[in-house]
Amino acid sequence: MASPLTRNAIEEAYSRIFKLIHRTPVLTSTSIDGIIGSGKQLFFKCENFQKTGSFKSRGALNAILKAKEHGEVKGVITQSSGNHGQALAWAANKIGVPCIVVVPINAPIPKVEAIAAYGAQIERCEATMTARLETCERIANETGYLSIDPHNDYDVMEGQGTIAKEFLEQVPDLDALFIAVGGGGMIGGISKYISEVNPKIKVFCVEPEGKEIQKSFEAGKRLWESGALLNTIADGVRVLRVGDKCFPVLQECCQKRVFSVNDEEISKAMFITMQRLKVVIEPSAAVCLAAVLKYRDELKEFQKIGIVLCGGNVDLNKMPF
């Protein structure tokens, strides 16, 4: 079956959501460019300024609005202790649809409070991915609510792809884009859009060490068996496995060279971003600068590099640096 994820679908998603989301600015820093050297220019798309503090609002909003176009939506449900939970709660609230978010019992209280503050109902479950998915499915069946996955969902990917549409309008002549990969929803939408609109722009996956996307690329199939979480400070991309709807898009549209970074490198890049670019980001948003810093000698052919600062939801009293 052909994937429904296309440039047209992403542009339709944009028409659907643009009035309720921020067109986030692109910032640059001569000082960070100086640290990278070799005349490279970095362009930072500030999705940390997006509604709810992360790009996730785009996909969540698109999924709900699109479902409503196809009939009544009784309510929506997801499992997430992080940005997708907040984003879905916010979007449901905006549209006037009930929302349930399943969170593990060990989820940080501020995150749960943020989700509840957007008006969502919280349901607790055991702190395993299996329990989270099962609880979500059970309640969806009981309530008839629409379950919206954080990444493994074409409507969500379409919404995230609108980042690329804006980014190309703001900086048309990028040479490469570096995107942090968790479940693969954001890079799925972005890389698909880029591949149709300007395939000269190379899209690279960046991951926390241990995820090993490149091995799956080389094997030609998803090698992850478990729904485990990586041990990384980049909590926004700690889900180990790339979704089965996302992975084929990455295979088709991304470069096969994958860049990996560790906590120390992420923490350093986070500090540089906050100190020099003057924006507050969460660790996941520092993953790509960490990769550009670490692998710059390998990136000689790319002058203009785009980075998506995916979110800014971080506890300022618990910084990793």
Add this chain to the structure above:
Amino acid sequence: MASPLTRNAIEEAYSRIFKLIHRTPVLTSTSIDGIIGSGKQLFFKCENFQKTGSFKSRGALNAILKAKEHGEVKGVITQSSGNHGQALAWAANKIGVPCIVVVPINAPIPKVEAIAAYGAQIERCEATMTARLETCERIANETGYLSIDPHNDYDVMEGQGTIAKEFLEQVPDLDALFIAVGGGGMIGGISKYISEVNPKIKVFCVEPEGKEIQKSFEAGKRLWESGALLNTIADGVRVLRVGDKCFPVLQECCQKRVFSVNDEEISKAMFITMQRLKVVIEPSAAVCLAAVLKYRDELKEFQKIGIVLCGGNVDLNKMPF
């Protein structure tokens, strides 16, 4: 003598500097608006993203470029351990003019290094305002360099006034503007521009406690006798005295009700700005949100309030919260 500070002069300053400075974005936060309440909307003009991390680059650049239009500039000099020092060093470097910055011996090393990194020559002096001013004047006389004051200079005020030009283009229907006052250069330029372009917008002075601008307004003259520094975490506005060229502009163009805030209030507002708006600011840039939070019951008639986030040069390892 009529002041040379006019709308036209500010617009000419804009034409002079706009290619080298950032047109900084205006950010909003539903979450901060919710904290303020009463349906108020706050608009944050992000001069923390400006070149060198503060609005000071506008005034410094305008002063040098304008001087060059009137003849050769051998070099420029100022005394500053803070943002103006960095800004003048940066602007001089951009234009290719030598620059000397006089800094007190107790100036923080990172700030001095930042000034030196832009290529300026550093001259040390005793840590009193008298020593700073005298050293600056002596070296200016010896070298023939043009001395550019951080605020008490019409060319500098013109440059800072360009913030208002951009802000009104970005948000034309503000009801009020809250501006932190140090020496009075920024609010001088901004309030003059507003008074000529849209006098319906009320411009309010906000100060760290102890400055007592309102007393000088009531006396109809500058009551400050010393060049002392206030003891405040808002180091960008700690100079006690408003300049003699700035004060008449404030008398003419600003509201006579002055708002004062203390360190605790500034620190809280700084935390809220960073956590909710996701931008890194220095304490001086939190002074105005602190005032809006503290005095909101007095501000019933104002719905759309503009705030200039004046700078983002803060040591992330030494946050006040």
